[in-house]
Amino acid sequence: MNIGVFVCHCGSNIAGTVDTEQVAQAARSFPEVAFATDTMYACSEPGQAGIIDAIREYGLDGVVVASCTPRMHEATFRKTIGRAGLNTYLFEMANIREHVSWIGKDKEANTNKAIDLVQIAVEKLRRNTALFSSEFEINKRVMVIGGGVAGIQAALDCADGGLEVVLVERESTIGGKMAKLDKTFPTVDCSSCILGPRMVDIAQHPNITLHAMAEVESVDGFVGNFDVKVRKKATYVDWEACTGCGQCMEKCPSRKAEDRFNEHVGTTTAINIPFPQAIPKKAVIDPGACIMLTKGKCGACAKLCPTQAIRFEQEDTVVQEQVGAIIAATGYDLFDFTLYGEYGGGRYPDVVTSMQYERMLSASGPTGGHLVRPSDGKEPKDIVFIQCVGSRDHSVNRPYCSGFCCMYTAKQTILTKDHIPDSQSYVFYMDIRSPGKLYDEFTRRAMEEYGAKYIRGRVSTIQPRNGRYVVKGADTLMGSPVEIEADLVVLAVGAEASRGAGALAEKLRISYDGYGFFMEGHPKLKPVETNTAGVYLAGSCQGPKDIPSSVAQGSAAASKVQALFSRDKLASDPQVSSVALQRCVGCAKCASTCPFGAIEMTEFRGMPKASVVETVCQGCGVCAVTCPQGAIQLQHFTDNQILAEVNALCPY
Amino acid sequence: MSVTQYAYYPGCSGMGSSIEYDISTRALCKSLGVELLDIPDWNCCGSTPAHASDHLLSASLVARNLAIAESMDVAGIITPCPSCLKNLKTTSLRMQRKAFHDKVESIVERPVRADLPIKSVLQTVLEHCEPEAIASHVSRPLKGLKVVPYYGCIMNRPPDVMTFDDPENPTSLDRLMTALGAEVLPFPHKVDCCGASLGLVRRDLVTTLSGRILDTAAALGAHAIVAACPMCQMNLDMRQSQINRANHTRHHMPVFYYTQLAGLALGQSESCLCMDKLCVNPADTLRLVDCPAAEERTR
Ligand SMILES: Cc1cc2nc3c(=O)[nH]c(=O)nc-3n(C[C@H](O)[C@H](O)[C@H](O)COP(=O)(O)OP(=O)(O)OC[C@H]3O[C@@H](n4cnc5c(N)ncnc54)[C@H](O)[C@@H]3O)c2cc1C
């Protein structure tokens, strides 16, 4: 082999603490190295041209680039040598930036380590073979998980582009948090007026199949060919027959069911359609509250239902969906403020969450749009808002900013003044974070036009006094303690990962951060991709986001899927396992350990033999370490290649 | 009931201003089988003046006491005073850091392990005996007595040092008083500050802060406040007339140590519990315990 080695400076990123020239010099003495040089930016246009020129001039047939992590530029350099006519797998990368220059200051030690890493790469490359991908068909259907505003946007964009979409929603209706909001910042337009038509579009679109009351049970397969099992939970109502007339709700005697849509402001009936604009507009029975399902008698709804849609015997069903790509849009959940004893820990009826307040503001909400104190139904006059409840607080393991609470609190003070003109709002804040188009102007309006009094500081305690609440805190601008008497206290609870996000991430084989938010492919350059091909993200499942950003991400994820599906076939990754037939004894151990079911047992001249389905194999290598005969090997990471690397590092 | 031995740290106030707390604490522990061994030749923990000026000074004062206690055969160190408790616990925690530990040892010139459990008497009593179990020893239930429990601001805080009960809404005193038969009213100022030692330099702060505690207790219809801290008790009880004068109020609100009321319920005599040491005369209130009907008559 004629090997070329290129040692990158990465400006001063590497050259600052590694003597790149000396690394190139050392490389020249390694076996089969025909050419070695250092280069300023290997990935730049002149850098790549230099590699191509050297391949031509010195007749190189293998290349090592010592630079950054392969996550960053392996694909770049593979393409480079491909353009020069080499097989793209006759290439190795030595990571001397993340693994060397960025983590050590001692130039001599760094240089020695870089030389070692280059030598390892050379030894591996000497044993590389040309690999060739094959092609496979793409199933051009897409699944969107989560029907909040982000998922709705993604589903509609894909469907309008001609793709078949399967939308899976956990609740009985789509809409997510936005469906619960009264008005939206910064324009204060009505939330259901802008979201409602989109929800109807979902129901009516010929390309969209909606599974509500459904969750993803398992995901098999890979990009282009996912196989997803979806569990549709029992609703005890035949949705084919249910017309959403709501007569059942009127006569249901069980009126103490949890009202999740209204954030537990009040209760609801056991059989329920959460709100008039629900999509799908179908009744669901809460089995824990239904008298028939708990005590075996009642059946009032069944007697009343004009289409005989009630099915007390209904059970969960599982449907199988084949799709080529998946968009996760499972949103967020709200922080449980009862962790804070200083805000009463849930003991005070008139200390409510911001989302409960939204429901009270909404004309279709449980109070008919009247702002009242839950304790006595009286109209509040003095209302205290507390921001950053469960945000920016290490003591409850929520150090991050939830991003949208400053804005929605300003909105709620404006709406409060509209509802009760002689009311006074007070807002305790840490900092006001309003970096969006027209956002800062909006918070100023809340203060200047609507007279909300903003106090910079934290609240130390809320104490009931004579039927009202004393909110004690610090005014850190004045440097003095403050006390405000309030009729109602609204807590701007922060966002946290959606319930069950971690479990879903594991099914999708994507990663998530310490708080349960899904990890994007790259924090700057791949905001809606994940590290699993064919799985994309949209909305606040990736981190707290307001509606405009969630919608933008929904469209972005849809366009990624469109780009993926613009091809008819995908190239498979040839770094997969392969079986040496003469060594295989047919024990089938590999088939039982493969997590992807990529190994089939076949027959060869009457003997059982393992065989790898290349399009299913993910190249994880579990089979290779399982095989007692060493018969199954991962291409590009064979035992011999890895041992050669080890030997290069530990020659004695 | 089993008997467990603890090293007892009474704190300076227990020798003087809150001698009734010390005496009633000893009596309560005795009747519940918690044996107290006085730390011989103990010294002041330095209180606020020490830790407010120098952590090393405060730690050294405490460490000497820890060292003596460590030479005794005890299950831990206990003290009735939350302020002493906070100093003992903070020092013990700080001494987990080797550099600090070495410095303190070199100052007190003796080995200090700083590994004994340190607890309040309240915590010890409740861990030793569930309130329900205490209830079975009650011979004179506090029936008819409406109380508000007042923990003060440092009995449970900072939470990661004190590691006892809820820092914002503690309930240990509530549970104990309920078990003794008293009616416990929901009190919003449980963990508010009374003004503490600022009574000496900024009396206006104490009359405001403690005044509010008294106002709310009275508005709720409480017959008495139950305290667990000598400093709080002093501000609310001894300074009650000052507070009344400053705020134009006419409170007559006895402020008992929880140990006094517990002793009463367990059948100890009023004189043994030094009820006469309280500044606000509790006689009328104590009469309620005997015959609840008396309350009706006084109206
Ligand atoms: C009180 C309050 C007021 C707000 N006001 C505004 C405002 O005025 N303007 C603004 O721009 N933003 C506002 N926001 C923020 C807004 O709610 C979010 O930006 C928006 O809802 C994010 O949309 P989403 O689709 O990403 O997530 P979500 O709305 O949370 O939707 C996620 C959906 O996925 C579903 N789901 C979750 N897990 C699963 C699963 N495992 N399987 C299937 N389905 C699942 C959920 O049921 C839900 O329907 C406010 C937030 C709060 C708390």
Ligand code: SF4
């Ligand atoms: S059967 Fe269940 S859902 Fe139907 S009316 Fe009775 S309680 Fe309501």
Ligand code: SF4
């Ligand atoms: S958006 Fe504002 S209120 Fe919400 S967490 Fe960030 S700073 Fe706090």
